[in-house]
Amino acid sequence: MDPKLSLLLVICMLTGITANKYDEFTYNGFKRSELYLDGIAEITPNGLLRLTNTTRSQRGHAFHKVPLHLKNSSDGNVYSFSTCFVFAILPEYPDVAGDGLAFVLSPNMELPGALPKQFLGLFNSTNNGNSANHVLAIELDTILNIDFGDINNNHVGIDVNGLRSINAATASYFIENIGEFKNLSLISGEPMQVWVDYSNLEKKLNVTISPMSVPKPSHPLLSSFMNLSSVILDTMYIGFSASTGSSVPSNYVLGWSFKMNGQAGALNLSSLPSLPSKKHGRKLASLIIWLSLGVVVFITITAFSIAYIIRRKARYAEVLEEWELEHRTHRFSYKELFKATKGFREQNLLGVGGFGRVYKGELPTSKTEIAVKTISHGSKQGMREVVGEIASNSQLRHRNLVQLLGYSRRRGELLVVYEFMSNGSLDKFLYDTSKPTTLCWSQRQNIIRGVASGLLYLHEELEQIVVHRDIKASNVLLDGEMNGKLGDFGLSRLYDHGSDAQITHVVGTFGYIAPELTKTGRATTRTDVFAFGVFILEVVCGRRPIMQQESPDLHLVDGVWRSWRSGVILEVADARLEGDYNPKDVELILKIGLLCSHPAPAARPTMRQVMQLLDGDLSLPEIPKDGRGEELEES
Incomplete structure (x- = not known):
């Protein structure tokens, strides 16, 4: 850097004065030399900043290269600042969300250790929520993540040092003439404009969003009173972060402006680069060639084309009603x-x-x-x-x-x-002798906890209750990291919270069906819990719910109850584990399995109580030797 320029920056930092040359900028489209790019971020030939592409489980960062002096050295307060940017999220499939993107202020441009997927390329499981991060982010999130307390899968949030937003709202913008907010779909593929304004005088941060064609609304979507002095360091970098997971949307920024101690400059919307289009019109030259052909030739080619299309469509014929x-x-x-x-x-x-x-x-x-x-x-x-x-x-x-x-x-x-789940179904690892690896205890614990978390989401964390009705090892699939995911919703049914399940045909898999289901025909969350209890015992014991005829007990549940009454419950654990586990952990999970598969529906816990038992936040009730446990209190 030029010595005179370095001296000027030092003088500005010492005096608390910011030089306009370095504290504001406007990008109506981007050049590679203007930004620091990291990960899979790139600048397209027409000037778009593309933070993510179709590569899975990756992250992309783009930062303004020049660090900003954001604090007044005399009193330690953060200067007022304003930024405006236009973004667009193009999903891989229509209406199928992926991970979103975030505007971020960070002490460095690399964000070391940051992970993709739900962490948006900002944090990881270890430092998420750590006050030492000194990161402020505005997330445009298209995934509902219950671990971070997300309100839905289409929201804007203010994040400080972690992804649990201190303020969040469904993506929407204020319409002046009717005085109401109108919802926006972040994955619509349409460009939208965002304004982030911080007032040092009021100690207030405002976030406003609208379609690109709509002027800045008078009412912000988010408004939070907050003193950023403890978050913002003297020198910070500003930019964007995004990531991909199992779905791979393309996250774009079309233009960006920033100003300290003033309003960010308006973007020249008409000069912003265009987003990729999936519609391709015919070229003028092709049209001219076709029009120049003789009528006879045109009819002949058309006839052959129609015949070919008819034959081809017959092969792929499908119905749309x-x-x-x-x-x-x-x-x-x-x-x-x-x-x-x-x-x-x-x-x-x-x-x-x-x-x-x-x-x-x-x-x-x-x-x-x-x-x-x-x-x-x-x-x-x-x-x-x-x-x-x-x-x-x-x-x-x-x-x-x-x-x-x-x-x-x-x-x-x-x-x-x-x-696609690369490791296939869980039952193959439990029973297929051709599999070279045996699931260790920590993997089995993780799978049980994962399926429990998924069932809690289905039963209690949606507007409607979802009853799966076919929980079993063959319907639990494993990804590349051996994380368990519950699949096959072919039998699932939805009904409203507080309403009665409808009487239906008894469906499911023999060995997992709750005893009351055969009598009433009503599939409920309690019948799901019963099947989950059988599933727990299946994973821990490495045996099918209906055991071989030579076994003392035909049903696995009965065999585990027998072992519990005899005081030798640990003997039912899968022998392939070779005792490589904490006996207390195995006994706890086996007892949870027995409690869930209790013959009396009222004695079974809810899935929220199951999660609390697994996390150690709820004490396991005493399970009498006769198998009649007491009910858990709702927590």
């Missing part, structure tokens, strides 16, 4: 899935179950790995109900639920598309 439009769920074309699975060839077959065959596939354009389940269904009304359930379940967002991406229909066949 009016009632499907109301569900607003992503529908894949049959042709797309046919190519993804290489024609549903046997080499791509992952497994065969009671509801159909499952194939591995790779979407041709995005190279996303998927699992496709084929289901034959002859009833039109039944097909409508199944698609309705798919529409409902596709909105579920939880790290321990297999993400349902969409569906396709062709004649009497329904195809359901899920995210």
Whole structure:
């Protein structure tokens, strides 16, 4: 750096005076030389800042290269500042959210140790929430993460040193003429403008958002009184951070302005670079060529083209009816899935179950790995109900639920598309002798806790209760890090909190069905808890719910109860663990399994109580030797 420039910066820092040359800027589009880029962030040829691309589990950072002196050295107060930027999130699939992005003030540009996925490239599980981070972020979040207390999967939040927002609201903007806020979809793919303004005098931070074409609303979406002096250091970097997870949206920034001790300059919206378009018009030259062709040649080519299309469409013929439009769920074309699975060839077959065959596939354009389940269904009304359930379940967002991406229909066949889980189903690791590795105790604990967390989300953390109705080891899938995710929502049903479950046919898998279900026909959260209890015992014991005939007890639950009454409950633990575990931990989880699979529904805990028992936040009640436990108090 030029010595005179360095001297000027030092004088400014010592006197608490900021030089306009260094405390404001405006970018109507970007150049590579203007920003510090990290991770997968890049500048496109037309000047877009692209923070993330279609690469999974990655992060992207972009910072203004020159650090800003944000504090008055005389009194230690943070200067007022204002920034404005235009962003857009283009999802991989319509209405399928991925991880969002954040505007960030940080002491450094590298954000060392920051992780992708839910951490937005800002923090990790160790430093999230640590006051030593000195990070202020405005998150534009499109994932509901219960660990961070998110309000929904489409919100704006103010974050200080961690991803648990101190203030958050559903993405929306104030409409002047009606005096109300109107909701925005952050994953609409449309450009939106954000203003972040901090007043040193009022010690107040405002965040305002609107569609790019709408002027800055008079009412901010978020307004928080906060003194940033303890968060902001003397010198900070400002920029953006984003990350990808299982879904890979493209996060773009089109323009950006910043000013200290004043209002950020307005962006020249008409000169901002254009976002990528999925629509491609015909070129003028092609149009001219076609118009120049003779009528006879045109008719001949058209006739051959129509005949070819008819033959080709016959192969990929599919049905789209009016009632499907109301569900607003992503529908894949049959042709797309046919190519993804290489024609549903046997080499791509992952497994065969009671509801159909499952194939591995790779979407041709995005190279996303998927699992496709084929289901034959002859009833039109039944097909409508199944698609309705798919529409409902596709909105579920939880790290321990297999993400349902969409569906396709062709004649009497329904195809359901899920995210691909590289390690397959849990039952293969428990019972397949050809598997070279045995699940260790910590992995089994983690899987049990993950499935419990997913069930808590289904039962209590949604607007409607979701009853899964088919919890078992073969419906728990493992990702590349051996994290358990509950899948196969083919039997799930939704109903409102406080309402009674409808009487239905008894469905599920023998060995996991609660005794009252065979009498009443009502699937409830309590019947899910029973199946989860059997699942716990299955994972710990490494044995199927219905054991071999030579066993003293036909049912696994009965065998564990017998061992508990005899005072030798640890003997039921999987022998392949070779005793490599904490006996107290194994005994606790076995008792939780017995409690969940109690024959009396009222004696079973809720999934929230199960999580509290697993976390040690709730004492396990005494389980009498006769198997009649007391009820837990609601906490």
